[in-house]
Amino acid sequence: MTPRTRLPRKVGLVGWAAIGRVVGAALAEHRVPGAALECLVDNRPLGEGAPAPQVTFEEALQRCDLIVEAAGQGVVRAWGERVLTAGADLLIASTGALADEDLAARLLAAGPGRVYFTGGAVGGLDLLQAVRALGPLHTVELTTTKLPGTLEQPWMEKELLTRLRTATGPVEVMTGTARDVPTRFPRSTNVAASVALAVGDLDAVRVRVVADPAARHTRHVVEASGPHGTYRFDVAHLPDPGNPATSRVVPHAVLRSLAALAGRTGQIL
Known part of the structure; x- marks a missing residue:
């Protein structure tokens, strides 16, 4: 039997702060097999040091099949449904946005893209x-x-x-x-x-x-x-040194979720 080959997931990363920088660096260094950093979205100019092109949200939807939210609850509320209806999958780090039951219901019903949530700083x-x-x-x-x-x-x-x-x-x-x-x-x-x-x-x-x-x-x-x-x-x-409101482990939880979505074997699901 011929082994199946998977095309890399084209990842658009929204947010370039404490979580996004760690996630973006790992993707840029090809540390998540099956996932490639295609572009970055942020409301601030990122400059020449960014590891991928900075684009608008609309352009990210055109270029990517997986959007990773690492920028806060407001992004989930403003853009979540649009990502899914455009056909891209969405990985949400700011799960607090789902305290809005109407928003949660809309995201779960939207498609053809699929929505996923990372466990972040808690286990079990x-x-x-x-x-x-x-x-x-x-x-x-x-x-x-x-x-x-x-x-x-x-x-x-x-x-x-x-x-x-x-x-x-x-x-x-x-x-x-x-x-x-x-x-x-x-x-x-x-x-x-x-x-x-x-x-x-x-x-x-x-x-x-x-x-x-x-x-x-x-x-x-x-x-x-x-x-x-x-x-x-x-x-x-340990809190993140750049943003003590979040834990240092959170971006690594996002990367674990990304690896599962990209098809890495050996994952505990």
Whole structure:
């Protein structure tokens, strides 16, 4: 039998910051077999050091069959459906945008392109998705702990900002569900939406956001229980030095997802 040959996926990378730079460099150095960096999209001039041509979003749709979002929830809302209806696949890093159920439904229904989500900074989502097939979980709780400065938001009242800036120990910043927390912390709580995607219910995931001035690592603790078992995932990551709101591991999670989409064998699916 003649081995099947696959054409490389032509990748358009949206976003050239903490996540995009790592992903783009790996693609440019051909470290993801079956995927080639075709172009970059960003709202700032990237200059001559960029590893691929900087183009408009419309041109990227014409040139690429896979768009990788590494630029924030706003890009998912503005461009997600257009990518899919144009026939390209879409890999989303900013899963917090999916706290908008209407948007999530539209993306899942759109085509002929296919939408995918990276797990980012949390593990165990594949297992939670498998358990979900057995029936609803009774409880799903997520506690996210980060440095106070990464959690400051324009909507915060002066009293809360003062507590964050003067904290000498852990401070509970917000509790809620995966429906409302990602909208309040658009750059810091994509994990909440990722957990909700895995269990299939935004309201079932209770989220607690904690600021800790001693948090050398960003920590996510997922605890779930149901009729078929109990589950706990506790991860602690070094923050990205260029953007402490995200973890250093996130772009590598994107690259793992890219490798799977490009057809790399040996992947754990």
